[in-house]
Amino acid sequence: MNACAPAWFEALGRMLDALQVGMCLFDEGDCTQAWNQSFLRLFPEHRAQIHRGEPYAENLRRFYRARLEGAELANLERYVQAGIERHQQQFHPYDFLHRGERITVASLPLAGLGRLRLWRILAPPAPERAPEPRIDAAALLDRAPSGLVLSDDQGRITWANDPFAMLYGLADAQAALGRTLPELFLDVWMREGAELAAQHADEAAMLQEIMLFTGSPFELQLPGGRQLRVLSRSGATGGAQLYAHLDVTELQRQRERLAQAERNARIHADTALRESALLQAVLHGMQQGIAMVSAEGRVDYHNQRLLQLLDLAPEYLQGRPWQDDVVRLLREGGDWEALSPEALAQLSGWPPENAPGIVCLALRQRSSGRVLEVGSVQVPGGGVLHTVNDVTERHAHQQHIEHMASHDGLTGLLNRGRFLELLAAEIALAQRSGARLGVLYVDLDGFKPINDVHGHAAGDEVLRQAAQVLQSLARESDFVARLGGDEFAVLQRGIHQPHEAQALAVRAAAALAQPVATAGAAVAVGASIGVALYPEDGADPQALLAAADQAMYRAKARARPRPLS
Numbered sequence: 419m420n421a422c423a424p425a426w427f428e429a430l431g432r433m434l435d436a437l438q439v440g441m442c443l444f445d446e447g448d449c450t451q452a453w454n455q456s457f458l459r460l461f462p463e464h465r466a467q468i469h470r471g472e473p474y475a476e477n478l479r480r481f482y483r484a485r486l487e488g489a490e491l492a493n494l495e496r497y498v499q500a501g502i503e504r505h506q507q508q509f510h511p512y513d514f515l516h517r518g519e520r521i522t523v524a525s526l527p528l529a530g531l532g533r534l535r536l537w538r539i540l541a542p543p544a545p546e547r548a549p550e551p552r553i554d555a556a557a558l559l560d561r562a563p564s565g566l567v568l569s570d571d572q573g574r575i576t577w578a579n580d581p582f583a584m585l586y587g588l589a590d591a592q593a594a595l596g597r598t599l600p601e602l603f604l605d606v607w608m609r610e611g612a613e614l615a616a617q618h619a620d621e622a623a624m625l626q627e628i629m630l631f632t633g634s635p636f637e638l639q640l641p642g643g644r645q646l647r648v649l650s651r652s653g654a655t656g657g658a659q660l661y662a663h664l665d666v667t668e669l670q671r672q673r674e675r676l677a678q679a680e681r682n683a684r685i686h687a688d689t690a691l692r693e694s695a696l697l698q699a700v701l702h703g704m705q706q707g708i709a710m711v712s713a714e715g716r717v718d719y720h721n722q723r724l725l726q727l728l729d730l731a732p733e734y735l736q737g738r739p740w741q742d743d744v745v746r747l748l749r750e751g752g753d754w755e756a757l758s759p760e761a762l763a764q765l766s767g768w769p770p771e772n773a774p775g776i777v778c779l780a781l782r783q784r785s786s787g788r789v790l791e792v793g794s795v796q797v798p799g800g801g802v803l804h805t806v807n808d809v810t811e812r813h814a815h816q817q818h819i820e821h822m823a824s825h826d827g828l829t830g831l832l833n834r835g836r837f838l839e840l841l842a843a844e845i846a847l848a849q850r851s852g853a854r855l856g857v858l859y860v861d862l863d864g865f866k867p868i869n870d871v872h873g874h875a876a877g878d879e880v881l882r883q884a885a886q887v888l889q890s891l892a893r894e895s896d897f898v899a900r901l902g903g904d905e906f907a908v909l910q911r912g913i914h915q916p917h918e919a920q921a922l923a924v925r926a927a928a929a930l931a932q933p934v935a936t937a938g939a940a941v942a943v944g945a946s947i948g949v950a951l952y953p954e955d956g957a958d959p960q961a962l963l964a965a966a967d968q969a970m971y972r973a974k975a976r977a978r979p980r981p982l983s
């Protein structure tokens with residue numbers, strides 16, 4: 419407030435500041451005389467631009483000069499004049515926009531003082547509100563998702579909605595009025611037949627009781643498998659009661675389905691448990707050792723039989739050892755010797771066309787002599803299943819059959835067929851190495867009479883001893899065979915000079931000339947021996963043996979007949 423204003427006017431200005439009302443006083447010559455702080459807050463552009471005693475026209479002129487441009491400036495005095503006229507003629511408040519605010523201004527001529535102008539910011543208009551919806555309560559209740567009834571203190575229904583009428587099979591809600599819930603409940607069942615109604619009489623009685631004494635929710639069963647949950651609330655007046663009937667049929671069905679699913683799951687879990695126990699029992703009772711190795715290589719599972727077959731401590735395998743460690747343990751002391759692939763092929767027919775899924779089959783011999791057949795099958799998802807069978811007897815039998823097929827049963831020497839096979843193999847080797855071979859064809863002299871005179875058993879004994887004589891004279895690397903009857907052959911390997919074969923023939927003839935002790939008597943035989951050499955006398959087994967045979971005949975022809983002893 420400027421200092422020249424009357425004191426009461428200054429007080430008025432501060433009061434109007436408190437009300438945030440801007441104020442400006444002009445004298446009767448329209449010169450500015452006084453203003454308050456709110457005026458400067460509303461019109462900050464007037465700060466330092468308003469001067470006491472200045473004509474309002476000057477103020478306006480300054481105002482327009484700062485804002486008008488170009489041709490508009492020509493209109494300046496017109497605008498100033500219009501502003502002065504508005505100022506002098508204003509008697510009613512009007513609104514205008516200034517700096518984003520809507521401001522109302524009032525102007526009042528004061529006799530002897532001049533004119534007082536007041537400004538105030540108008541509150542922004544309240545946003546338009548949507549009209550309140552008109553609610554039709556009755557229609558709304560008829561669309562409620564539950565059947566609603568009101569009953570009086572006698573339990574008589576005083577109001578019901580349409581869903582309630584539908585639940586109880588009534589023509590409309592009016593039909594429920596004056597009735598009680600138990601009555602309507604029995605009516606519903608009566609329409610299904612007297613027998614069913616009788617079955618539900620107890621429920622109706624219980625319903626009566628529940629309505630009288632408890633306010634807790636209860637469930638009702640209606641025809642068609644419908645299940646209702648009834649909730650009750652005390653009404654506002656007297657003993658009036660509100661009952662809400664919720665159709666929980668689907669909920670109930672879902673609950674039952676869930677319970678059934680739980681029961682089924684429990685049954686499946688029990689079955690799985692039983693089957694697993696059964697499987698354990700079967701696996702442990704098996705004659706076959708089983709080991710399940712995980713994808714990372716640990717022995718995850720084993721059965722009892724595996725422990726016996728491998729002589730392993732149960733605690734060791736329970737620790738889920740690495741498979742490689744188990745094999746290392748078994749190999750220590752030669753306890754896991756791999757048998758030849760030929761032995762495996764003879765025993766198992768490997769590769770086993772009829773054993774799908776087996777990726778590996780091997781024969782292992784324990785230091786105890788037991789022979790184990792180990793089969794390995796890839797497990798889907800990683801890992802290997804090993805099966806271990808004790809095939810010791812089968813293996814021994816197989817070995818025996820093989821021995822029989824290649825050896826002479828009486829003397830234990832190689833038979834003719836095997837001898838020729840070995841001879842062929844040695845010739846092939848000798849061909850490459852340039853080695854020399856010697857073949858001795860040995861035919862006993864005077865053998866037949868031993869059979870005739872001393873019997874067949876004595877003859878057998880003579881044959882067995884002749885075989886031993888030849889075996890003892892031959893080197894470890896030589897092969898001795900009985901070709902048949904009283905004929906034998908020796909394949910001499912690694913000889914360097916032809917006379918080495920002759921020397922063996924001489925030693926053999928001398929040894930076989932010695933008397934042989936049989937069970938009955940000492941008998942004497944001799945031997946005619948023919949020698950053939952590879953490569954000099956034949957290039958294949960038959961030719962070589964034939965050459966030795968012929969040499970033997972020549973020797974026999976030279977020999978003198980020997981007397982019987």
Ligand SMILES: Nc1nc2c(ncn2[C@@H]2O[C@H](COP(=O)(O)OP(=O)(O)OP(=O)(O)O)[C@@H](O)[C@H]2O)c(=O)[nH]1
Pocket residue numbers: 828861862863864865866867869873874875876877878881902903904
């Ligand atoms: N005890 C016995 N006799 C056999 C066996 N195999 C063949 N013989 C007999 O051996 C005899 C062989 O007859 P020979 O070859 O004439 O015998 P040998 O009296 O020595 O006459 P040479 O060979 O011509 O010197 C036959 O009487 C056969 O029956 C056998 O396994 N055991």
